[in-house]
Amino acid sequence: MxxxxxxxxxxxxxxxxxxxxxxxxxxxxxxxxxxxxxxxxxxxxxxxxxxxxxxxxxxxxxxxxxxxxxxxxxxxxxxxxxxxxxxxxxxxxxxxxxxxxxxxxxxxxxxxxxxxxxxxxxxxxxxxxxxxxxxxxxxxxxxxxxxxxxxxxxxxxxxxxxxxxxxxxxxxxxxxxDSTDEQLAERVAVLTRTRADVLDAHGAELRRIERDLHDGTQARLVAIAMRLAVARQAFSDNPQDEQFVEELLRDAHEGTEEAMTELREVIRSVYPPILADRGLDGALTAVTTGCGVPTRLDIDDLERVSPAVEAVVYFAVAEALTNVTKHSQATAAGVRVSRTADRLSVLITDNGTGGADDRQGTGIAGIRRRVLALDGTVEVDSPAGGPTAITVELPCGW
Structure with missing residues (x-):
């Protein structure tokens, strides 16, 4: 300490x-x-x-x-x-x-x-x-x-x-x-509430994905199809008008690239490809390196961790460091990931002004919902004047 x-x-x-x-x-x-x-x-x-x-x-x-x-x-x-x-x-x-x-x-x-x-x-x-x-x-x-x-x-x-x-x-x-019966009843109440939160979050996420695909990718694909149809018709009617057909094909090609970019963003929001490509170590390294505040990363040997736990850890660290950059006025931050038996612990710290509160919409509420969905815990120690420490613990036994 x-x-x-x-x-x-x-x-x-x-x-x-x-x-x-x-x-x-x-x-x-x-x-x-x-x-x-x-x-x-x-x-x-x-x-x-x-x-x-x-x-x-x-x-x-x-x-x-x-x-x-x-x-x-x-x-x-x-x-x-x-x-x-x-x-x-x-x-x-x-x-x-x-x-x-x-x-x-x-x-x-x-x-x-x-x-x-x-x-x-x-x-x-x-x-x-x-x-x-x-x-x-x-x-x-x-x-x-x-x-x-x-x-x-x-x-x-x-x-x-x-x-x-x-x-x-x-x-x-x-x-x-509480007595054992009361603890069990309270635990059931907590799980019921977190299950409802997870279902709400899942429904909202599905609606967001549907909206992004409908308003973005699908609209671009429709425009591409229309340009290709016009190009095909123009080539059939006047094979000599190569400039017009070339412009339509160029627009269709650019639209295809934009649609692919938007589709990658949607996929990344569901499950970051960097987790599949580089694992949790590489993904967290990328997040901490790209943070606007100098951040130290320490990761122990975690052995085998489920993809669901990896995703929650990734999003929790990314959201916490985003808060550090936007709100904390910190000059240094740290991320420590360790494992003890079947518990995975993540400690995110910064030397900023403190005062983090999930009731103020700082993103901690979203972290808490994701963690509680996997029966984990979130502790926030952020007195006014700082420093701030967010501790996330998740079960990771097999």
Whole structure:
């Protein structure tokens, strides 16, 4: 992991832990209100989504249920109300236990930052203290203990914030995780939705191909046929008018080349011929070489991969790099393709401005639809200010 990405994780972990502390205190203060099943589910679902985003777990958050009456209290179908109510004391305890050390760490870093140059501005009785009980009474203490406290606590945050935040997030997901039946039902719902998306996309793709062939290639072939018919008739009526016949044949020849070009474009949009000609390695090399941003490509030995998986990887990388060129303002990008057992992983990164969101029509939604159609997953880590990392995982076992 690069240093920049590590510091991003430290920052996210610190923000998560401080949020957990605030959430734990708020749970205690608003306990009577949160004991109402609907609010408990909303509160639990917010925490579940927050923990899922930190861990990069897709589908971690879910819409809150809107049950009323006796069903709201018992919730026999899903069992989520009981887990949401259980999460209240767990969150109050773990939020304070995990968040308070983070607050002390950040707070003492701030104290040291202020005390080092400004210790003299405080009164004798109010002098700031470093390392808990060492009063700053002179420049020697300030310039030695102040930076040392900043360095030690920053190192502690660097090492401790990410794993502690992940530990709290895992506790949250464990407490709020679905039963086996609920996971199966949710999985069926996801597959049903992705199947509908695939059918819609397939229908739209067929309509596009039909439109391209009808309006482009077919129209050109009809024009070619008409020119050849006119040329044939002109040659039959007046064999001496060679110039007119030659012009018609030249137009027919040019139209044939244009029709062949359009037909190749249609075929390329269905299944890129470069995949069949050069394989996934060669196809991705061509995509990264042609990207408007300098892009590094790393591909492991993938062994045998199905054509469907290759096509999804190709289109995902091509679409992601197109987004990088158009929207990210990046100066460098990278593509990493690896395989572990029966899972193929693709990591696309850039050092741009971040903020990628599939709800804004940046093309990530199309990547997600293609990947979900093969029962894969897509994770997008793109905080405002960057960097961006898109991780695609696909099953590729035989």
């Amino acid at each position: 690069t240093s920049d990405r590590r510091w991003v994780r430290v920052r996210r972990g610190g923000v998560y832990l401080l949020g957990a502390l605030v959430s734990g205190v708020a749970t205690v203060l608003a306990l009577p209100l949160l004991c109402i099943p609907r609010f408990a589910r909303l509160w639990a679902n917010w925490h579940r989504g927050r923990a899922g985003r930190l861990l990069g777990a897709p589908f971690a958050s879910r819409p809150a249920l809107h049950a009323t009456g006796r069903r709201a209290w018992a919730d026999p179908v899903t069992g989520r109300t009981s887990r949401a109510l259980l999460w209240l004391p767990v969150n109050a305890i773990t939020g304070v236990a995990f968040g308070l050390p983070a607050l002390l760490c950040v707070g003492n870093i701030v104290v040291a930052v202020i005390a080092t140059p400004l210790w003299w501005a405080f009164g004798l009785e109010d002098r700031p203290r470093l390392f808990i009980d060492v009063a700053v009474t002179g420049w020697a203490t300030a310039v030695t203990l102040g930076p040392l406290q900043i360095l030690l606590l920053t190192a502690l945050a660097y090492v401790g914030f990410p794993p502690i935040a992940r530990a709290h997030a895992r506790i949250c997901l464990v407490v709020l995780s």
